[in-house]
Amino acid sequence: MSYVRQSAREPDFGPVLDAQRTYAASRGQRSRFGLMVPEAFVRGIRDIGYRSNGDAIAELIDNALQAYADRVDVLFGYEGTTSNKKPMQLAVVDNGHGMEAEMIRMAVMWGGTHRENDRRGLGRYGYGLPCSSVSLGRRFTVISHVTDGSFRSVTLDLDAITAGDYTVASGDIVVPEPVPAELPPFVRRHIAEAYPDGFRSGTIILVEKLDRLEWTTAQGLRDNLCRQFGVTYHKLRGEAALFVDGTFVEPIDPLFLTPGFHLVDLDTDRSNPFDPVRIEIRDPESNAYLGAVTLRYAWFPPSFGSIDKGRDAVGLNANPRFSILKDYHGLIFSRNGRLIDVQTRTPWTSFINNDRYIKVEVEFSATLDEAFGVTTSKQQVTVSPFIWDHLRAAGLPKAIEQLRNKVKEAKAERRQEALSPGAGEQRLSERAMTIAGAMGVAGGDQHQWNLALRVSPYRLEYEHLIGQPFFRVGREHGARTLHLNTAHRFFEEIYDSRMSTPELRSALEILLFSLGDVMLEGPEEDRQRASDQLQSWSKRLDLALGMLAEHLSVGDGTDVGVSAWSDELP
Template sequence: MDYTDNTPNASRLLDSLRSSGYDNYSAICDIIDNAFDANADIVKVTIGETGSLGKEHIISISDNGEGMDETVLDQAMRLGSLTDRQADNLGKYGMGLITGSISMGRRLTVITKNSGRYLTAIQDLDEVADKNQFIKTVREANKIETARFDELLGGAESGTIVTIQKIDNLQNKQINSFQAKLIKDCGQIYRYFINSNKHIYINGKEVRAIDPMYLDDPRTEVFLDAQEEIKDDEGKQTNIRMRVVALPKLSDAESRQEGFNIVNQGIYLLRNNREITKGESFGIFSKHNDYNRFRAEIFVSSDLDRKIGINFRKEGNKLSDDVRSWIERQVIPQLKTIRENAKRDQKNKTEKIDHGGSSRVISAKSSILKKPRIDQENTTPALEGANSDVFTNVSFEVESNTRLAPLFQYEVKGKNIKVNYNNDHPFYQQVFAEARDNPNLTNAIDFVIYSATLALIDITSTREREHLQDEWIDRFSDNLRALLS
């Protein structure tokens, strides 16, 4: 068979990879992964500005790992490098250095020291585009580069500095804000490395481990810590571990401050002790406020990469059937318990809310309230025979429905209006539960709902408009739910 060269268009391929979905923080973390794979125990990230007007950004990631010789450096500057990988490495496809750096900037410079020898490699996308070839420079480091290495790494015996320039895709140009998020992300992603005496510094500030499981808090309940042997793609038995916790019970305000919410609830997947996904449901359960205290960690090795659907950006979100089945068996019973506890706690909170005070105020102010005008010849069956007295005899009751049901419904019964609150709606759970010890605020909310009910009765009292009643309440409740979720 005759073969012909099928080299891809260099410029277009790299431009395509620049749009592969990396965010800046993930790209930097991919380069930090390389540092830890090189056995570094110190990694320094610097984000700054250069140029006479300070408008050119520059990012550097330096580490005191093993450094690279010329052969390894040459491979590291390629897409899909052929450098040796161990089972516990964080790297996967040899793509992280190139794809991570070019996703942010158009020029990559690597200075490395190994066995006393300083080397420099440079890849400039403008030069690649000009020649439309995968080209780079690999050479001995000059005096300026050697001095920069010694300045950043304090004369370390080995190590590497990755510098990204010509940055044209910085997603947050406010350096302080960028730095703050990167510190938080790294603290959580590398929490087990930091707790094993690895050190990460970002613009000189040391990153502290952040544990989304709150395991150091004595109020955290560990529901499960289980392990299982699962076959990898080669048929070899490989360990998978899951830990399920219920976070501490906090006040509503404290829970919001700590991020105990729908976004952060769920499963945190760690590959070789490095977090790759957070707050996932994997389609095993539907996220709900009842699960805000539920968090789980799953620990896997790189042997299970295909089983968790990991891609070159180290995202895993497609579980194999056997992995999903095992996770479901562990998680579903724990979710049931956590939800039952949440409903009981919520019931205890909302049972203390007294709506009687607002009913009494409404009755006392009956004479100054504007009541609905009912046309008895064209009114709905529910309002036949209703007079103005009906609209000031009001009671507020609470019942459990579902989170997706309306916040309230009303019904006219004899000479009374009954407003039925749904205590599963986020507004009732968050606002009423927090206001339960503030009767003035509770009454004020009741007055808003009562006033809306009177206006709604007035507008929809005819047979032609009766259908608008449920539509208005649904839209009102849906918008509140969306704003509070």
């Protein structure tokens, strides 16, 4: 697929390049282009702690977007090997405004950016390019050119630093001067195909000596990067087209609310939104406007991650949505439209596996970085009490509980449909109770046991009544009816738990039918006393099952389902 830059979108790069020249002249003179730190820092910076290869590469994509690129490619190179199974080189190519020679030299340095402390875009510190590059491999090269310029490059090799190749007479470790660049063949081929009218300006970050790739195959790396970038940049897809190893990255809204985005219309299941909430954050002393926070909410039906809608998303029954539900589980934090963190704990609640079917996004502006505790690598937030108070006041805790209740109600409805017999069919427990009743009344008359000759006097139904007993009985339509309350813990954690079987459920139904028989017989005074006891018994049962669930909560960390995007790990 050939993607050509639209000239109508091209901004005036002159002011940007002027800012680069001013910055390079002033800072370069003062720092003597030194790395400013001992070589131990350069080796140690590799362990800065990127959560994944995707988080590291995202730093380079951020830079490309801030350079006004409208196409960004992550390329795999296989030069030096006869196999295409695992890449030997990785390059991020963008068609942004590019960098002049001296700015390329500054960009290799930690902290070298003319956008220092800029709150309008994605970057602030100038650490992303070198940190992310060395977290992937031991050598990286920055190649760039501006309009009407030629390719220049600067290479930083960690092995060469250790060997003293960059150490000058004064003992300083100095970034090499820019030199004319020759593009690697796989990058040159890509540019010729993607830009048939010419590559007018842009930057290439080439990473070699790849020794920290997490995925053992190119396919696994490509598929997982496409999935991660699809979610991370889904709000910024109007800015640039993004490709990984030639594959277009489809935008994925983790709340599955954006029409036309990937997986939204995978099947007939749909995401259910709550109304978004916008919060203005102001200085508590001066009342000055600091920034805005937007909360988005969604909940999914219990079959949302399943292929066969009648079963849970377990094993091979997990559809491609399930990996998104699992990986983006908790509060999703986005900064200036770019997803940066997901957290499962808040001051008032924690997200467990059952909460995968609810989603909450907290979108904030970069002017609130300090209040959200955004890290240098832009992959984690440490929310301040000041912000938590605003989120609480905006109704976030209540909204989370409402989302959970929606999912619980949907699960109860789904279970009720699954457990209800078809038209004209009887449950096993209803059949057994009818036979037992016939035996007691007919004194052993076998003909009375034939259910085909009589209407069953027992019937089971479901209801969802919060705060009511876990069952009740009554005489309705000529039958003794047992009502099971799907809102009580008894239903979910005993009757319809994962460990329950059809045989166990039938036995429990017979137990409750039998208790109901006794409760319905006798004088009115005895029936009222039994009803009061049932209310007390249900409350105690709910409390005890809740305590049991807390003791067994360690099991909530166990994963079920296989990610449809998974690939072999090393």
